[in-house]
Amino acid sequence: MCDEVAARIRELIMDGQVRPGEFLRLERLALDFGISVTPVREALQSLRSEGFVQLEPRRGFVVAPLSKQDVNDLFWVQATIAAELTVRAARRMEPETMRDLTGIQRSLEQAVAAGRADLVEDHNHAFHRAINLAADSEKLAWSLGSVSRYVPRGLYGRLPDWPAAVERDHLRILEALRSGDPHAASGAMRLHIMRAGELLIAHLERQEMWGPTAPAAPAAPTP
Incomplete structure (x- = not known):
């Protein structure tokens, strides 16, 4: 249960529903999740080790600072590892794996057309998993999974431009493979992952994670 609770709190943070500097009250979270305080405390201790929250003596857990650069760095690491896994997969690609990827992509396109962002996420996960398995690099894939969990599944589907972007990006990856x-x-693959990071940063800006966005300067008059 601790992992599930940690994932839910991580999602609150990465979705901008709780902000850096905001205290996370055990009783409030336990009430919201419909569970006891113990798994919430365990989850917060786990998130503390990941750098998501900090513990202030006699005051409790507080959301740790999270800058735009932090988010960009997380996706840079993901993109770097995923790109290497894709190179290795491409060199070992079997016809059966290509057929599987093509079928997953077809299902993803149908989900995009139906407006089912949840299914788009499922098919996106399956697409990446197939490539990572084809790479046959277990430790590297584990490292990618460790970094990827910073953005919980379910969050991408709330990014308005993500489904169409993932459809286009996967087609480019498939064509190259x-x-x-x-x-x-x-x-x-690298561009695909970095694009997701850009979309998340834009989402967090709309949520005013880092304060109100300054209005655009008016255009200069035409001489």
């Missing part, structure tokens, strides 16, 4: 070009596939 079909053509047997590991470096093109790697580059497409």
